[in-house]
Amino acid sequence: MENFNATQKDAQTPKQIFILSGQSNMAGRGGVNKHKHWDGVVPPPCRPDPSILRLNAHLHWDPAREPLHSDIDAKKTCGVGPGMSFANAVRERVGIVGLVPCAVGGTAIKEWARGAHLYENMVKRANAAVKGGDGGEIKALLWYQGESDTSSQHDAESYKAHMEKLIHDVRADLHSPSLPIIQVAIASGDVKYMEKVREAQQGIDIPNVVCVDAKGLELKEDHLHLTTEAQVELGHLLADAYLKHFAPQQHPPTSVSSS
Template sequence: MSCEASKQIFILSGQSNMAGRGGVIKYTDTHHHQHKKWNGVVPSECQPHPSIFRLDAHLHWEQARDPLHVDIDAHKVCGVGPGMPFANVVKERVGGSLGLVPCAVGGTAITKWARGEHLYDDMVKRAKAAVENGGGEIKALLWYQGESDTLTEREADAYKGSMEKFVCDVREDLDLPLLPIIQVALASGDEKYIEKVREVQLGMKLPHVVCVDAKGLKLNDDNLHLSTEAQIQLGQLLADAYLCHFHPASS
């Protein structure tokens, strides 16, 4: 598929709530085995648009549509995430061509996103390919991760240092020292340690790092993943944060 030469590129990374589980439902087959599938419902806020693209698993641009992470978080069932509602708001207010680079993988702790780990290296590779394969500029990294770091006190205590190193490393490796990073404060996780991780997310003092809070957004029946409705709200919150802090003329 051909696309415009210059795109506003956004990296979507983290774990399952960034990959999207909105509309993922359980069903039982004729042998009484339980499975999951996406219900296929695409709300108006998530509709594809000719000027919104995604980088597929083979580093090719194609028109973006949910599930954005279908070939990235490939071992899980993906549904609606925040990427499409985010992109539609930004497109409406800023115009031009947008490129989304899905990188999120469910169930991944922050240690799996350290420099040298496969997920981190693949994210950097994909971000560089997004610029090289068609041109454009990386505008921001959208980051929703941390549920897997609320399971033990040790992991929660280590989160601040790990997250700060992640920010510094990704900026260095992409040669973007002030890359805007918009992270999401957790809506779910282990009750014992979720507030420790949320405190880190809401209190980060690094330059050009802002946080939107997902707490209170509606969860699926699993009490872990955001519903489709909540993913739309989150995408709009992320867009508002980007436009307010990093594209103020459009906010």
């Protein structure tokens, strides 16, 4: 059995920090049944590793393990989300991964406006993650939210403006004007306005903002939340997007010919 005790070396190693934010499909409902119990199944791509840490609700680093959001989205039952499969997919390229869970189920984009509790808590947690002198750096914000904004025409039509403002505000408040944002185009919600929100998400044209599409990933019987398998796949899509667009590119070693 692996030893996941935090060591002094781990605490001092520079972390490549990723913020996980949005609503329930980022918090993770994979493996949560209709009786609101998590089945406890952790797929191999989501297994813990000593190089993956998470910032807990008390702003301390712990070894990361599913469910990542259990003490953040604490009023709901959390299961498997995309965070661990993402972290396992990027850790060999980035080293120590620090995950900062911030997602809360059932929340609309207006609840993430600057000044609102959810937004301010996200910024507080992100700032806490880089404190301590260990050289940690926030590498990206992973964002999956929008299902709650498909219930009315007004919310759907105003989504793009709200999301663009959130991007500008969080970059300003984290003093990172080019902070990479990887957002997920939703795969569920009220069908009447779901496509309107998806169009908004895919239509954001801001530098260093990319979108991955969750449409086509398997949904649970509630037709709202991704299955465990779909969450694993989404984590890999997010990792692919990060490695392709934002991670330092690996170059093959230059061969030196002898004369």
